[in-house]
Amino acid sequence: xxxxxxxxxxxxxxxxxxxxxxxxxxxxxxxxxxxxxxxxxxxxxxxxxxxxxxxxxxxxxxxxxxxxxxxxxxxxxxxxxxxxxxxxxxxxxxxxxxxxxxxxxxxxxxxxxxxxxxxxxxxxxxxxxxxxxxxxxxxxxxxxxxxxxxxxxxxxxxxxxxxxxxxxxxxxxxxxxxxxxxxxxxxxxxxxxxxxxxxxxxxxxxxxxxxxxxxxxxxxxxxxxxxxxx
Amino acid sequence: xxxxxxxxxxxxxxxxxxxxxxxxxxxxxxxxxxxxxxxxxxxxxxxxxxxxxxxxxxxxxxxxxxxxxxxxxxxxxxxxxxxxxxxxxxxxxxxxxxxxxxxxxxxxxxxxxxxxxxxxxxxxxxxxxxxxxxxxxxxxxxxxxxxxxxxxxxxxxxxxxxxxxxxxxxxxxxxxxxxxxxxxxxxxxxxxxxxxxxxxxxxxxxxxxxxxxxxxxxxxxxxxxxxxxx
DNA sequence: CTCGCAATTATCCAGCGGGTTAATTAAAAA
DNA sequence: TTTTTAATTAACCCGCTGGATAATTGCGAG
Numbered sequence: 001x002x003x004x005x006x007x008x009x010x011x012x013x014x015x016x017x018x019x020x021x022x023x024x025x026x027x028x029x030x031x032x033x034x035x036x037x038x039x040x041x042x043x044x045x046x047x048x049x050x051x052x053x054x055x056x057x058x059x060x061x062x063x064x065x066x067x068x069x070x071x072x073x074x075x076x077x078x079x080x081x082x083x084x085x086x087x088x089x090x091x092x093x094x095x096x097x098x099x100x101x102x103x104x105x106x107x108x109x110x111x112x113x114x115x116x117x118x119x120x121x122x123x124x125x126x127x128x129x130x131x132x133x134x135x136x137x138x139x140x141x142x143x144x145x146x147x148x149x150x151x152x153x154x155x156x157x158x159x160x161x162x163x164x165x166x167x168x169x170x171x172x173x174x175x176x177x178x179x180x181x182x183x184x185x186x187x188x189x190x191x192x193x194x195x196x197x198x199x200x201x202x203x204x205x206x207x208x209x210x211x212x213x214x215x216x217x218x219x220x221x222x223x224x225x226x227x228x229x230x
Numbered sequence: 231x232x233x234x235x236x237x238x239x240x241x242x243x244x245x246x247x248x249x250x251x252x253x254x255x256x257x258x259x260x261x262x263x264x265x266x267x268x269x270x271x272x273x274x275x276x277x278x279x280x281x282x283x284x285x286x287x288x289x290x291x292x293x294x295x296x297x298x299x300x301x302x303x304x305x306x307x308x309x310x311x312x313x314x315x316x317x318x319x320x321x322x323x324x325x326x327x328x329x330x331x332x333x334x335x336x337x338x339x340x341x342x343x344x345x346x347x348x349x350x351x352x353x354x355x356x357x358x359x360x361x362x363x364x365x366x367x368x369x370x371x372x373x374x375x376x377x378x379x380x381x382x383x384x385x386x387x388x389x390x391x392x393x394x395x396x397x398x399x400x401x402x403x404x405x406x407x408x409x410x411x412x413x414x415x416x417x418x419x420x421x422x423x424x425x426x427x428x429x430x431x432x433x434x435x436x437x438x439x440x441x442x443x444x445x446x447x448x449x450x451x452x453x454x455x456x457x458x459x460x
Numbered sequence: 461c462t463c464g465c466a467a468t469t470a471t472c473c474a475g476c477g478g479g480t481t482a483a484t485t486a487a488a489a490a
Numbered sequence: 491t492t493t494t495t496a497a498t499t500a501a502c503c504c505g506c507t508g509g510a511t512a513a514t515t516g517c518g519a520g
Binding site: 019047048067068 | 476477478479480485486487
């Protein structure tokens with residue numbers, strides 16, 4: 001029994017292994033579908049194309065996911081689930097307020113930069129008025145750990161006098177997401193209008209710093225004077 | 231000859247007046263197409279539906295605009311043109327720096343709030359990677375007067391020491407647009423995730439103030455010390 | 461009045477694409 | 491081995507929709 005290629009251990013089952021595996025097949029469909037939906041939208045994505053790229057028959061998609069729309073929901077669930085996981089790895093609690101805010105900003109920016117397909121998917125879902133996210137038990141139940149983390153950072157910062165007491169966690173999260181998502185989602189129309197490069201490393205680095213600065217200057221307390229308004 | 235309704239002057243030509251008017255027909259198609267594209271996207275929009283709502287035949291759409299894609303481009307041109315016009319009415323030059331920045335923020339926010347279809351259209355065009363905006367001579371040539379206005383405000387503010395010298399007009403415009411557009415474009419996924427109302431008058435008012443504050447705090451100079459960096 | 465042209469309509473068509481019907485086959489159970 | 495069940499496939503169906511063909515009609519010019 002000679003192994004022709006010593007590198008790759010010869011497997012018992014040749015070629016078409018991995019079939020008849022419910023979970024694996026579903027996962028593969030889901031991954032390809034994610035790419036297709038993110039690329040072409042709910043209507044633009046094509047069931048035949050998904051099947052072809054996943055190396056299966058179209059019928060199988062409907063066998064597991066019933067309809068294109070339910071497949072889209074499953075894709076959304078997967079994508080949001082991954083973000084949630086990433087957010088859990090953020091440990092802001094140990095940092096000082098300013099460092100925590102800056103780290104939060106950079107993490108969020110980097111995440112969106114690294115996952116443009118996710119950003120596109122969210123944009124697509126918004127075009128559909130959040131119809132699918134609403135229909136999903138899993139998604140409406142899913143908590144976003146990042147909100148709790150932000151709240152803790154704010155509480156600490158406020159008690160130390162480093163952060164303004166009026167700052168609200170949700171508003172902050174919205175502000176940061178808006179800034180961070182825009183750089184990916186509205187890239188094309190912005191670039192076309194202003195001939196402004198948004199994808200080069202230098203432009204991205206600059207924008208990252210800019211957003212971090214915007215966020216920190218927004219939350220930090222004004223040390224200058226106690227009578228700002230008068 | 232009694233007029234049943236004294237209000238509405240009886241017109242000579244009954245019912246199907248207003249046809250055989252090239253410009254008017256085109257404008258009507260464009261308006262309906264704008265609504266349909268903003269509602270359903272490039273693929274979702276239906277030529278038959280546009281024709282029906284415009285009270286014409288589908289053939290007429292292709293007679294004037296050749297293809298669905300060219301119609302979409304024409305719609306984009308119209309929509310961006312309107313924004314450009316609105317921007318010209320902004321007179322920031324006369325205002326003091328802080329007032330100008332706040333007014334700019336409020337104007338931008340209000341514009342997007344008042345024109346959600348426009349925001350949706352831009353999102354849709356970005357999903358298509360700005361393919362159409364690039365193809366349009368008119369759009370790639372179209373200047374955005376608001377950039378010049380921002381530059382003038384910044385110059386004035388910097389010379390008065392009210393605005394930080396590092397602030398760049400394009401970055402500022404990007405920041406403001408991101409914040410302002412997000413409130414409309416990502417409404418649905420955000421609301422679904424956080425059960426956070428974004429459409430009520432009170433929420434909108436709050437967000438408007440928040441964005442204005444973010445922007446001003448971002449651009450204003452730190453009066454506290456002259457040696458910020460050292 | 462009528463001629464010519466441009467605006468408009470009625471009708472058709474072909475391909476695409478989501479979804480289905482029914483047969484097949486791999487693997488687990490007996 | 492046989493049976494059973496579930497995963498997978500092949501082939502089909504049919505409504506929808508962008509676009510095309512060709513006929514028609516209103517209007518302005520002469």
